[in-house]
Amino acid sequence: MREELIEKIEQLKRKKNAIILAHNYQRPEVQDIAEFIGDSLELARKAMATSADIIIFCGVDFMAETAAIMNPDKKIVIPDVGAICPMAQQLPAEDLLAAKREHPDAEVVLYVNTLAESKAIADCICTSANAQEIVNAMDTPTVLFGPDRNLAYHAQKTTTKTIIPVPEHGLCPSHHQIVLNDLITAKRAHPDAKVIVHPECIPAVQDSADYIASTSGMVKICKEAEAVDELLIGTEIGLLHRLEKEAPEKRFYPISTTAVCPQMKMHTLENIEAALENEKPEVVVPSETARKARKAIERMLEISH
Numbered sequence: 001m002r003e004e005l006i007e008k009i010e011q012l013k014r015k016k017n018a019i020i021l022a023h024n025y026q027r028p029e030v031q032d033i034a035e036f037i038g039d040s041l042e043l044a045r046k047a048m049a050t051s052a053d054i055i056i057f058c059g060v061d062f063m064a065e066t067a068a069i070m071n072p073d074k075k076i077v078i079p080d081v082g083a084i085c086p087m088a089q090q091l092p093a094e095d096l097l098a099a100k101r102e103h104p105d106a107e108v109v110l111y112v113n114t115l116a117e118s119k120a121i122a123d124c125i126c127t128s129a130n131a132q133e134i135v136n137a138m139d140t141p142t143v144l145f146g147p148d149r150n151l152a153y154h155a156q157k158t159t160t161k162t163i164i165p166v167p168e169h170g171l172c173p174s175h176h177q178i179v180l181n182d183l184i185t186a187k188r189a190h191p192d193a194k195v196i197v198h199p200e201c202i203p204a205v206q207d208s209a210d211y212i213a214s215t216s217g218m219v220k221i222c223k224e225a226e227a228v229d230e231l232l233i234g235t236e237i238g239l240l241h242r243l244e245k246e247a248p249e250k251r252f253y254p255i256s257t258t259a260v261c262p263q264m265k266m267h268t269l270e271n272i273e274a275a276l277e278n279e280k281p282e283v284v285v286p287s288e289t290a291r292k293a294r295k296a297i298e299r300m301l302e303i304s305h
């Protein structure tokens, strides 16, 4: 049954000149049928580089919107519109405008995990891979940064600029499942393992890690770290599937098995097949919002290659 469904998906992809892009946190079976797996920035870049007419985007809303913003001439389809990132929802455009009024001399850097309307107000976008570089490249000594307070903490470590988080307590509910006690317990069970965590983790967890990296940065470090056989992984557990596939000689342990993003798991083989068949639900960003948001994304791409 599953094989038949996968065969149907493959046929539809060929017939419609479509590809599937999947985020590193997707279900294993979704990762396995994707043309490309990556983090949000890589997926947006891949969407720009493909000659496919239809992109089935297996990620959350802000990622599909970013792909649509950067590819106005392509059809971006998200299999389940319920895949809405709760962190992105924490910074509505009106709250950002209020913060700007309060700090008129500060440039605004927004994590790519934001709504398109908020991106349209930002001076520059960043990802978890380049947040430190982007903040340092801003022209003002004070930077408004949102919506993830933990990523702001990570960025603050390498800059003399004053970073003001907006909102004050923005966070990813899935990464907040990873607490210091989990890390201590995991370390006790695997004393020789290196610890690698995502910058959406709380400061205490970041400060106890050997490496801090974006999901694709984690994959690279895990594959390339010589003389490291075991790693404790501090991010959404979907990344484990990719790590186990791409570095089968190493052993990976999640720091917390409850670090699951339910929104990322909403795409299934069944709704992907339906999305390919019906070419919807399509992700459309209003043109004026897209134009302004694209400017902020392009500034990031100019700074960070």
Ligand code: SF4
Binding pocket: 025, 060, 085, 086, 087, 088, 113, 172, 173, 174, 175, 236, 261, 263, 264
């Ligand atoms: S893992 Fe966190 S930041 Fe990523 S989509 Fe899920 S809730 Fe949003």
